Amino acid sequence: MGPESALTTAKPTPIPTQEEDPSHQSTSLLTFSTEVPSSPPHKPTATAIFIALILVTCAALSAASAFAFLFLSPGKSAHRPSIKDGQAARSLKKLDHPVVLLISADGFRFGYQYKAPTPNIRRLIANGTEAETGLIPVFPTLTFPNHYSIVTGLYPAYHGIINNNFVDPRSGAVFNMGSHDPKWWLGEPMWETLANQGLKAATYFWPGSEVIKGSWDCPKGFCMPYNGSVPFEDRVDTILSYFDLPSSEIPEFLTLYFEDPDHQGHLVGPDDLQVTEAVAHIDGLIGRLIGGLEKRGVFEDVTIIMVGDHGMVGNCDKKLIFLEDLAEWIKIPAEWVSDYTPALSIRPSKDVDPTEVVAKMNEGLRSGKVKNGKNLKMYLKEDLPRRLHYSDSERIPPIIGMLDEGFKVEPKRTAAQECGGSHGYDNAFFSMRTIFIAHGPRFGRGVKVPSFENVQIYNVIASILNVPGAPNNGSWSFPRSILLPEA
Ligand SMILES: [Zn+2]
Numbered sequence: 001m002g003p004e005s006a007l008t009t010a011k012p013t014p015i016p017t018q019e020e021d022p023s024h025q026s027t028s029l030l031t032f033s034t035e036v037p038s039s040p041p042h043k044p045t046a047t048a049i050f051i052a053l054i055l056v057t058c059a060a061l062s063a064a065s066a067f068a069f070l071f072l073s074p075g076k077s078a079h080r081p082s083i084k085d086g087q088a089a090r091s092l093k094k095l096d097h098p099v100v101l102l103i104s105a106d107g108f109r110f111g112y113q114y115k116a117p118t119p120n121i122r123r124l125i126a127n128g129t130e131a132e133t134g135l136i137p138v139f140p141t142l143t144f145p146n147h148y149s150i151v152t153g154l155y156p157a158y159h160g161i162i163n164n165n166f167v168d169p170r171s172g173a174v175f176n177m178g179s180h181d182p183k184w185w186l187g188e189p190m191w192e193t194l195a196n197q198g199l200k201a202a203t204y205f206w207p208g209s210e211v212i213k214g215s216w217d218c219p220k221g222f223c224m225p226y227n228g229s230v231p232f233e234d235r236v237d238t239i240l241s242y243f244d245l246p247s248s249e250i251p252e253f254l255t256l257y258f259e260d261p262d263h264q265g266h267l268v269g270p271d272d273l274q275v276t277e278a279v280a281h282i283d284g285l286i287g288r289l290i291g292g293l294e295k296r297g298v299f300e301d302v303t304i305i306m307v308g309d310h311g312m313v314g315n316c317d318k319k320l321i322f323l324e325d326l327a328e329w330i331k332i333p334a335e336w337v338s339d340y341t342p343a344l345s346i347r348p349s350k351d352v353d354p355t356e357v358v359a360k361m362n363e364g365l366r367s368g369k370v371k372n373g374k375n376l377k378m379y380l381k382e383d384l385p386r387r388l389h390y391s392d393s394e395r396i397p398p399i400i401g402m403l404d405e406g407f408k409v410e411p412k413r414t415a416a417q418e419c420g421g422s423h424g425y426d427n428a429f430f431s432m433r434t435i436f437i438a439h440g441p442r443f444g445r446g447v448k449v450p451s452f453e454n455v456q457i458y459n460v461i462a463s464i465l466n467v468p469g470a471p472n473n474g475s476w477s478f479p480r481s482i483l484l485p486e487a
Contacts (some may be wrong), residue, residue, distance in 0.1 A: 073468075089484040090441040092107055095301040096247045098441070100461050101239065101254045102150070102190075103289075107262025107423065108145060109270055110134030110433040116280040119436065120287035124304060125145035128439030129482065131199045132448035135436035137310040138455065139388040140343040141428045143262070144177060146309035146454060147207040151255075152187035153458030153472025154193030155389040160186035161207070163339055169394055177207070185211045190461055190468035191223075191414040192216040194253055197467055202242055204235045207265045222251065232258050232285050240292035241409035252359065252465050256289075258282060262312070269314035269421040270431075303440025303464055307454065313431040315406040321365075321372045326410040330357060331363035334411060342424035344376070344401030352399040354380055361401075376403035388427070389473070405429045409413070429454075440464070442483045 033262050092098070110133070111120050125154075128363050138149045138156060144164045145156040156162045161184065165176050175184050185208050191201035195215035200221040203209035210225055224230075239256050261278035264268045268274050286306070290373055293299035323340075332346065341343040357380045363375035378401045380393040390396060403409065405425055433451065442464050456478045462469035463479035 002120075019380050050108045050174050063291065067150070087444045087447075088487045090300070091487060092441060094247070094297050095250065097252060098250055098303065098464050098466070099250060099254070099298075099301070100303045100305060100440075100464055101256065101469055102206075102457075102461070103256045103258075103286075103304065103306045104147060104150070105258045105306070105435075107260075107265045107312050108279075108282070109265070109311035109431065110308075110435055111144065112261065112270075112275070112279045112363060113435060113437075115276045116283065118279065118283040120283050120290055121306070123290065124306065124439040125439050127445045127448040128304075128437060129443040129449060130438075131436035131451050132235075133280075134311075134430075135450050137305055137432055137434060137454045138453065139390050140372040140424045141310040141427050141432040142343075142424045143309050144207045147184050147257075148189070149187070150309070150454045150457050151189040151191070153455050153469065153474040154187045155473050157226075157389055157391065157393040157396060158187060158473060160184055160393065160395065160476065162393055163343070163345070164389075166345075167338055167347075180210050180212075182211050182213045185213065186308075187472070188214065188347055188457060189216075190253055191255075193462065193467060193470055194465070199253075199467065200249070200251040200464070201255075202239075202251040203255045206255040206261040209255065218280060226440035228259055232281070233262075233288065236285055236288050237300050238291070239289065240296070243293065243296045243298055251463065256479060258285065264339060265312035265421040265423075267420055269419060270312040271314060274310075286328030301441065303442065305457070306435065306462070307436040307457070308434030308453075310423045311430075311432040311434055312421045313406050313425065313429070314419065315349050315408055315412075317417050319372065319375070319402075319407045319410075320472050321370070321376050321403075321407060321409050322411070322413050323409065325370045326361055326364040326371070330371070331366075332357075332361075332411075337411070338397050340410060342403050342422060344403065344409045345377065345397040346401070347397035349398070356449055365389045372407060374407065375400050375407045402426055438482075442486075444484055452478070452482075472479065 013161075018456050044322055077189075087235070090370060130365075137146045140156070140163060142164050145159075148159050148161045149155060152159045163175075165174070167174050187206055188196075191203060191209060192214045194201045195217075200222070202215070203218075204224050205226055208225055212218055235256055236259070239254055242250055242254065260282060261275050264272070264274040264278045293302055323337075326332065333349075336346050336348050337344070338347055346354075347358065348354055356382055361378045364370055365378070367373065378399060381400050383394050383396055384390055384400055384402070390400065401409065403425060406422075408422065423432060436452075436454075438455075438460075455472065456474040458472050459469055459474040459476060460479045460482060463483055
């Protein structure tokens with residue numbers, strides 16, 4: 001073992017859950033309220049009368065607004081189902097245990113489901129539960145950090161995959177998207193949770209799935225080594241083939257991953273026809289999946305959770321900020337920069353005070369002399385907004401720059417004038433949101449829920465599968481707010 005072995009024990013602890021994390025309050029506008037209403041306390045009579053008066057007023061007001069809605073809204077019905085409507089979990093017809101199929105369409109920005117005719121995705125939405133204004137990714141809104149947050153319930157600072165590429169400051173070891181050494185991958189992904197409890201999982205690609213951890217040994221035939229050239233149809237067909245196994249051998253948890261429409265979004269930006277076509281293709285694959293499950297008589301038994309990892313925003317080279325423009329205030333050597341854009345990440349050499357670097361960079365950026373300077377703000381990581389949860393790991397460089405939507409940072413001026421798309425920005429930007437669409441026995445039909453962060457999904461899956469989950473940043477009460485009660 002080399003010096004890097006220290007990393008395996010350098011697990012960032014403790015892991016705050018949302019109930020105990022005080023910073024959660026700052027995210028409450030973004031996240032789904034997880035408070036389960038408790039029975040009201042007994043009130044004295046005067047208070048009761050006052051409350052009754054308020055209730056009558058409220059009832060009158062809501063009746064008035066309901067009428068207004070009925071007459072003014074173009075929709076067919078003013079009634080929107082919620083899980084409080086008395087729906088209860090449906091029992092399994094054919095399978096002898098619950099099965100969750102987690103599907104990721106990379107870079108499926110919230111709203112793409114309206115870009116093309118998507119009859120199959122719409123079928124899942126109409127008969128399932130959807131985050132009405134999308135799923136909120138974690139910061140940075142990049143592929144590897146987010147996919148691993150979805151399956152661990154942890155923010156990147158706690159699961160260790162703080163970027164798609166980064167350097168461990170202790171050992172100098174480099175993480176990239178092909179790194180499978182468990183020293184990088186902290187936390188407990190769902191496939192490991194299940195393997196540790198003697199249950200089965202199958203992964204048709206997912207960041208981290210090839211990492212041998214705990215009882216998860218990436219079993220042959222049930223854990224596909226990543227190969228982006230495998231046709232999407234083949235991936236769907238392999239997932240379907242697991243349902244031909246005897247019921248007791250069907251894995252409890254399956255993952256399915258598609259690189260699109262992220263691929264097209266980067267090339268041409270989110271508004272191009274190529275993205276529309278990619279979305280239609282993904283919808284066709286969902287149709288192939290539904291058809292295969294129906295043929296096997298298990299469509300209503302299987303829980304399908306369809307998500308993306310992040311959104312996409314268009315950017316053009318006129319929205320650039322060049323670090324060389326800051327030379328009058330401070331020179332930033334290339335060796336200090338671990339990521340230029342969109343999460344500008346800087347680790348200065350040891351003899352340089354990061355506070356001073358931040359101060360000088362911000363002075364230059366605000367001087368009015370740096371092109372687009374006002375669209376970048378530098379922070380010591382511990383001073384970043386708490387809602388980003390992006391400081392509690394030594395892997396995160398000490399200085400982070402936050403960019404306005406669609407802007408990019410480059411070291412020096414170039415003649416490039418390309419336009420395309422990117423992601424990785426502040427997860428508060430609506431363009432970074434993705435989808436959450438869930439269909440299955442524990443999800444209400446036609447239910448809309450408010451947006452929530454993807455770290456909640458691990459606990460939802462653990463609840464559906466009736467397994468105790470590992471400690472994570474999600475809220476233990478969240479599943480009750482989104483799942484139908486068991487019959
Ligand atoms: Zn991605």
